[in-house]
Amino acid sequence: MKARIVVTLKNGVLDPQGKAIEGALKSLGVEGVASVRQGKVFDVEIDGDDRAVAAQRLRAACEKLLANTVIENFNIDLD
Amino acid sequence: MRAAVILFPGSNREGDAARALRQATGRQPDIVWHADHDLPAGIDLVVLPGGFSYGDYLRCGAIAGRAPIMDAVRRHANRGGLVLGICNGFQILCESGVLPGVLMRNANMHFVCRMQHLRVERRATPFTSSYKPHQIIKVAIAHGEGNYEADDPTIEALEKDGRIAFRYCDSEGVAGGASNPNGSRNDIAGIYSERFNVLGLMPHPENLIDPLVGGTDGRGLFESIAGFATA
Numbered sequence: 001m002k003a004r005i006v007v008t009l010k011n012g013v014l015d016p017q018g019k020a021i022e023g024a025l026k027s028l029g030v031e032g033v034a035s036v037r038q039g040k041v042f043d044v045e046i047d048g049d050d051r052a053v054a055a056q057r058l059r060a061a062c063e064k065l066l067a068n069t070v071i072e073n074f075n076i077d078l079d
Numbered sequence: 080m081r082a083a084v085i086l087f088p089g090s091n092r093e094g095d096a097a098r099a100l101r102q103a104t105g106r107q108p109d110i111v112w113h114a115d116h117d118l119p120a121g122i123d124l125v126v127l128p129g130g131f132s133y134g135d136y137l138r139c140g141a142i143a144g145r146a147p148i149m150d151a152v153r154r155h156a157n158r159g160g161l162v163l164g165i166c167n168g169f170q171i172l173c174e175s176g177v178l179p180g181v182l183m184r185n186a187n188m189h190f191v192c193r194m195q196h197l198r199v200e201r202r203a204t205p206f207t208s209s210y211k212p213h214q215i216i217k218v219a220i221a222h223g224e225g226n227y228e229a230d231d232p233t234i235e236a237l238e239k240d241g242r243i244a245f246r247y248c249d250s251e252g253v254a255g256g257a258s259n260p261n262g263s264r265n266d267i268a269g270i271y272s273e274r275f276n277v278l279g280l281m282p283h284p285e286n287l288i289d290p291l292v293g294g295t296d297g298r299g300l301f302e303s304i305a306g307f308a309t310a
Binding site for chain 2: 013014016017020064065066068070071
């Protein structure tokens with residue numbers, strides 16, 4: 001099974017990289033960009049075909065390593 | 080005093096840490112590989128050195144923070160053993176949950192590599208007893224992710240319990256404004272664990288132990304540790 005995990009900064013956490021990208025887009029003349037927040041995407045292939053087990057494993061992966069839950073949220077999208 | 084310096088793939092300040100320890104304690108520290116599961120018997124102090132463990136992949140210190148040796152480091156800390164995390168070592172301590180909070184990208188987006196004044200916020204700890212109260216010291220900083228952040232209750236608890244070890248300041252000891260190199264909350268450069276036996280800090284005191292290379296303001300930290308262990 002394939003899954004896509006998206007890790008994003010929690011609201012209120014300062015994101016200097018997102019701010020720099022936002023500034024660069026504005027300086028390139030891209031109009032209407034109100035704000036940019038940078039995150040991470042992980043495409044994970046997981047063995048087996050039990051969706052509940054897979055979801056549980058992916059959640060463990062996020063909590064143990066992929067996201068620092070002090071500052072980040074994660075979202076798991078299982079195909 | 081017996082010390083162990085943990086070596087992760089991508090550590091690069093382990094030699095500096097070992098040299099500072101040798102100067103202060105008269106004894107060569109053990110170098111311990113990250114994949115080991117146990118510390119050598121009789122270790123008083125564990126040092127997590129600076130560098131770029133795992134190339135800073137994922138997040139600084141994230142992968143090293145889950146290395147096999149970290150369970151042994153956690154056990155050592157839980158039984159009151161001394162742990163010192165410098166720069167990447169501080170990031171590893173935060174990522175592994177030994178210390179609270181997180182080191183984020185510097186607010187100005189620049190890697191900062193320069194000399195920096197710090198104020199010693201608390202003297203009566205195993206790491207700072209050789210300094211004078213609120214002494215201003217000048218040491219090196221070299222990091223891109225040293226912007227200390229934690230949620231409000233954590234920051235309040237750190238302040239209330241006197242767990243701020245060092246604050247960024249100017250040569251007069253005034254914190255805030257341009258003397259903060261990375262945007263750290265409350266100008267925090269280093270923090271203690273609840274029992275003051277774990278210290279994590281971004282600056283590099285281990286590089287300021289020799290008058291030939293910039294000064295000796297870092298010596299106090301290692302002399303404090305040596306004195307504590309023999310006391």
